[in-house]
Amino acid sequence: MIIVRNLSKSFGSITALKEVSLEIRKGEFYGLLGPNGAGKTTFINILSSVVSADSGSIFVDGEEMDMHTTEIKKKIGVVPQEIALYEDLSAHDNLLFWGKNYGIPAAELKQNVEQLLHITSLENRKNDKVAHFSGGMKRRLNLACALVHKPDIVFMDEPTVGIDPQSRNKIYDILQNLQKEGITTIYTTHYMEEAEKLCNRIGIIDHGQIIAEGTLQQLRKMDQSTESISIQFEKLMGEQKKELVEVFGETTIVNGDTCVISTYQLDLKLAEIISKIDRIGLNITNIDFKKKSLETLFLNLTGKKLRE
Numbered sequence: 338m339i340i341v342r343n344l345s346k347s348f349g350s351i352t353a354l355k356e357v358s359l360e361i362r363k364g365e366f367y368g369l370l371g372p373n374g375a376g377k378t379t380f381i382n383i384l385s386s387v388v389s390a391d392s393g394s395i396f397v398d399g400e401e402m403d404m405h406t407t408e409i410k411k412k413i414g415v416v417p418q419e420i421a422l423y424e425d426l427s428a429h430d431n432l433l434f435w436g437k438n439y440g441i442p443a444a445e446l447k448q449n450v451e452q453l454l455h456i457t458s459l460e461n462r463k464n465d466k467v468a469h470f471s472g473g474m475k476r477r478l479n480l481a482c483a484l485v486h487k488p489d490i491v492f493m494d495e496p497t498v499g500i501d502p503q504s505r506n507k508i509y510d511i512l513q514n515l516q517k518e519g520i521t522t523i524y525t526t527h528y529m530e531e532a533e534k535l536c537n538r539i540g541i542i543d544h545g546q547i548i549a550e551g552t553l554q555q556l557r558k559m560d561q562s563t564e565s566i567s568i569q570f571e572k573l574m575g576e577q578k579k580e581l582v583e584v585f586g587e588t589t590i591v592n593g594d595t596c597v598i599s600t601y602q603l604d605l606k607l608a609e610i611i612s613k614i615d616r617i618g619l620n621i622t623n624i625d626f627k628k629k630s631l632e633t634l635f636l637n638l639t640g641k642k643l644r645e
């Protein structure tokens with residue numbers, strides 16, 4: 338449905354995108370996950386014809402897209418990273434404005450606007466000026482504006498940034514419903530939890546390049562780090578340290594009063610671990626799990642944390 342080939346873009350000496358190629362199938366919820374400055378917004382801006390690429394091409398439903406394509410644009414909705422609302426207009430009138438821009442017949446537009454105000458829980462505040470809205474309400478309205486013409490494809494650039502968990506969950510519900518309706522989505526984020534929760538397929542982007550791509554399961558397999566359990570004891574004596582290594586195997590690391598057990602190699606369950614420790618007669622003060630995640634994969638691939 339969407340094919341991107343070798344997209345590159347530089348701003349002076351800064352390479353924002355370097356030969357990015359992607360294929361997104363109809364109905365897919367594709368996540369572009371990357372840290373600040375990775376090139377996510379540049380990618381979305383090029384796809385939504387706000388910025389022109391230096392090279393590369395984009396095909397939507399088999400048709401090549403350029404800055405002047407208007408027919409394809411009608412199929413697309415864009416949620417920009419920076420909130421794009423008229424502060425002096427009401428929620429209702431903002432939606433009406435965007436809808437009129439797309440030339441939707443009045444009766445249909447009225448219906449779409451009411452439906453979106455309902456979905457985004459803004460019905461009660463629909464006649465209030467946006468200037469009086471909270472950050473979460475603005476984010477929801479920003480999302481609704483992208484949907485007012487009922488697009489088949491939506492590009493969303495970090496639509497949940499800077500809002501509280503409750504508003505974020507509300508947006509997740511809306512997005513999951515869009516997914517059920519079969520809307521094709523490209524979604525950028527720097528929250529790995531979000532990518533894990535929402536996306537069918539994830540591309541990890543850093544310094545303008547896709548460095549890994551796949552389903553969550555495939556990406557987890559790429560993660561070379563081992564899953565482990567770190568156990569802190571009240572006090573560990575020399576003999577007890579030796580005993581821990583004997584019981585849990587050579588990959589066990591004992592450091593001071595802490596012991597790190599690799600569960601990846603031993604396939605151990607927590608209950609077994611605790612009962613073995615009990616038999617040695619040790620007191621546990623803390624247990625910490627290190628699980629595979631997109632965060633650890635990103636760390637493997639780039640040597641830095643996703644949020645750095």
Ligand SMILES: Nc1ncnc2c1ncn2[C@@H]1O[C@H](COP(=O)(O)OP(=O)(O)OP(=O)(O)O)[C@@H](O)[C@H]1O
Nearest residue numbers: 348351352353372373374375376377378379380527
């Ligand atoms: N108009 C511009 N002029 C100069 N440099 C730019 C411009 N737009 C983007 N850049 C640079 O291109 C790189 C990619 O920026 P981009 O905004 O696409 O990243 P991002 O992944 O969206 O980051 P964030 O998570 O902070 O939104 C950055 O180094 C940025 O400084």
Ligand SMILES: [Mg+2]
Nearest residue numbers: 377378379418
């Ligand atoms: Mg951005």
